[in-house]
Amino acid sequence: MSIEVVNITKSYKNFTALKEVSLHIPEGELVALLGPSGSGKTTLLRLIAGLEQPDTGAILFHGEDNTNRDVRERQVGFVFQHYALFRHMTIFDNIAFGLSVRSRKTRPSKQEIKERVHLLLRLVQLDGLAHRYPSQLSGGQRQRVALARALAVEPKFLLLDEPFGALDTKVRQELRRWLRHLHEKLGLTILFVTHDQEEAMELADQVVVMNEGRVEQVGSPEEIYHLPANPFVYSFLGRVNLFRGRIRDGKVRLGEAEFETEWEHNSGELPAVGYMRPHDVEIALAPGDGHFVQARIQHISPLGPIVRLDLRRLDTDELFEAELSHQRFSELHVEEKSTVFVKLNNLSFYVESPAATTPRPTFLPIQASF
Numbered sequence: 001m002s003i004e005v006v007n008i009t010k011s012y013k014n015f016t017a018l019k020e021v022s023l024h025i026p027e028g029e030l031v032a033l034l035g036p037s038g039s040g041k042t043t044l045l046r047l048i049a050g051l052e053q054p055d056t057g058a059i060l061f062h063g064e065d066n067t068n069r070d071v072r073e074r075q076v077g078f079v080f081q082h083y084a085l086f087r088h089m090t091i092f093d094n095i096a097f098g099l100s101v102r103s104r105k106t107r108p109s110k111q112e113i114k115e116r117v118h119l120l121l122r123l124v125q126l127d128g129l130a131h132r133y134p135s136q137l138s139g140g141q142r143q144r145v146a147l148a149r150a151l152a153v154e155p156k157f158l159l160l161d162e163p164f165g166a167l168d169t170k171v172r173q174e175l176r177r178w179l180r181h182l183h184e185k186l187g188l189t190i191l192f193v194t195h196d197q198e199e200a201m202e203l204a205d206q207v208v209v210m211n212e213g214r215v216e217q218v219g220s221p222e223e224i225y226h227l228p229a230n231p232f233v234y235s236f237l238g239r240v241n242l243f244r245g246r247i248r249d250g251k252v253r254l255g256e257a258e259f260e261t262e263w264e265h266n267s268g269e270l271p272a273v274g275y276m277r278p279h280d281v282e283i284a285l286a287p288g289d290g291h292f293v294q295a296r297i298q299h300i301s302p303l304g305p306i307v308r309l310d311l312r313r314l315d316t317d318e319l320f321e322a323e324l325s326h327q328r329f330s331e332l333h334v335e336e337k338s339t340v341f342v343k344l345n346n347l348s349f350y351v352e353s354p355a356a357t358t359p360r361p362t363f364l365p366i367q368a369s370f
């Protein structure tokens, strides 16, 4: 079942939690809503589920308007961060709950319910635990029961709100792999909320990046990582260095480094910012071809598989980070206070749009040639 969110706005008193949000979630996709705390992810999920009503806009399931349908009519499966199983019920009864409370006309027979629950228990790899109570399971097992319970009523799609948020890293990783596998097996449309970019990148077919009640970008994990639409997305998806400079007549100057770009606006000189990931920073002991600037190593931190260097540019005084493999680091024979040459590689430039009329700045990514 596909989901269409059309121009939704939602306010609480005088606070606008969602601002003109539109989104298309194709049938069968595993989609992540990713954003910082307070960006509106849960609000959007609750509106799709029918737990809240939008001020304006519409929600369509498979092209059919569901905006005014109530939560039960929408046939959505939910799982929240805190598993919220019924503590006084066995695992079997928890999973069977949604079916056994149906009206007599639509309720399956006892035998059918039993078969379905056992099928689901096998699916979530918990067969044999039907007679236990939630307190006798681990956090990861409880969360799988919550998923089985959501699936029992054969929902049109699944909405998961930080489903693994309360679990430790190792269990989270296991459950992610398991959810991916489950999705492949069932082919169900799944929309899940996370503020963990690694979780979104690892699991999702499409990632929706949200910020301050708006959608900043929708794309595959590769697209949002390699072609971020604006500085917010760039910064949210991992560590990043910022180099501030100016653009004029298509040339960006960042301290002593100068870059040709395809910028064609005739708007005089404007501030431009270059973004660069720490793992793209190349360190050398002598300048080579390209854009090298000099920097002094302030601090060296060996961090598992990589070594992180904190550096200070000599031309602009800007601080930035580089991440090197241990092998490259040992080849360089550098130490704190060494001066090195840094290649400004793979920079993405953004200029705040001079024509922006909206209350928030729009950014124009520009292509540069090196």
Ligand SMILES: Nc1ncnc2c1ncn2[C@@H]1O[C@H](COP(=O)(O)OP(=O)(O)OP(=O)(O)O)[C@@H](O)[C@H]1O
Residues within 6 Å of the ligand: 012, 015, 016, 017, 035, 036, 037, 038, 039, 040, 041, 042, 043, 044, 195
């Ligand atoms: N019932 C409510 N009344 C008033 N404000 C609300 C209500 N629900 C949400 N908000 C506000 O709307 C904004 C968006 O909240 P929401 O829970 O959707 O964010 P989120 O992205 O899911 O954040 P988190 O990751 O922290 O759960 C927040 O500033 C929140 O305080």
